Amino acid sequence: xxxxxxxxxxxxxxxVRGDIYLHGLVEAVVLMAVLVAVPRGxxxxxxxxxxxxxxxxxxxxxxxxxxxxxxxMGPRGDRVRRMWRILGVxxxxxxxxxxxxxxxxxxxxxxxxxxxxxGALAVMYLIFCVIPVxxxxxxxxxxxxxxxxxxxxxAV
Amino acid sequence: MAKNLxxxxxxxxxxxxxxxxxxxxxxxxxxxxxxEQGDYNPTINLCRAICRALxxxxxxxxxxxxx
Numbered sequence: 042x043x044x045x046x047x048x049x050x051x052x053x054x055x056x057v058r059g060d061i062y063l064h065g066l067v068e069a070v071v072l073m074a075v076l077v078a079v080p081r082g083x084x085x086x087x088x089x090x091x092x093x094x095x096x097x098x099x100x101x102x103x104x105x106x107x108x109x110x111x112x113x114m115g116p117r118g119d120r121v122r123r124m125w126r127i128l129g130v131x132x133x134x135x136x137x138x139x140x141x142x143x144x145x146x147x148x149x150x151x152x153x154x155x156x157x158x159x160g161a162l163a164v165m166y167l168i169f170c171v172i173p174v175x176x177x178x179x180x181x182x183x184x185x186x187x188x189x190x191x192x193x194x195x196a197v
Numbered sequence: 198m199a200k201n202l203x204x205x206x207x208x209x210x211x212x213x214x215x216x217x218x219x220x221x222x223x224x225x226x227x228x229x230x231x232x233e234q235g236d237y238n239p240t241i242n243l244c245r246a247i248c249r250a251l252x253x254x255x256x257x258x259x260x261x262x263x264x
Binding site: 051052053054108109114183186187190191194 | 230
């Protein structure tokens with residue numbers, strides 16, 4: 042186990058991350074195979090593949106977050122959490138720009154019914170938006186579960 | 198895996214929250230919860246660390262009672 046990969050994660054988190062990396066790799070291969078078969082032209086090369094890879098990474102991250110294995114313990118995990126909160130604000134602003142651009146129809150995101158390179162990048166950033174949202178929801182869930190456990194402990 | 202009620206009772210008798218035990222042992226609260234709920238099978242090292250934190254033996258907390 043490398044120093045970089047294990048730093049700050051406990052044994053359960055490492056096991057969960059290992060499981061997720063394994064099936065994430067399989068999902069990426071399957072998705073790439075699907076991309077070869079779907080009609081092209083909805084975004085310039087190589088953005089369809091990039092968007093697919095981002096989707097797989099975000100899906101794996103969401104699973105890690107929900108299973109409590111995304112953030113390391115201690116200051117390192119706190120720093121990463123703060124970074125994702127800031128990015129969440131940035132992604133939110135991009136979402137607004139994207140929606141306004143789509144509604145007005147006069148922007149750099151769309152051209153002749155297909156995404157431009159800028160539009161494809163915006164889609165990737167928007168997919169990343171899912172991570173800070175999931176972190177927020179998971180934090181709320183964990184706080185609720187911790188309070189519920191404390192109530193049970195008092196009863197015991 | 199069955200829930201580990203002995204571990205939970207030992208923790209509660211010391212007035213420790215799951216977060217408090219997690220901090221003492223050096224794992225996350227979710228890991229302590231997973232062990233107590235029977236959702237995660239801890240390694241012997243983690244079992245020993247939990248026993249040390251709760252002042253119990255491995256038999257008292259983790260040995261399955263077949264009776």
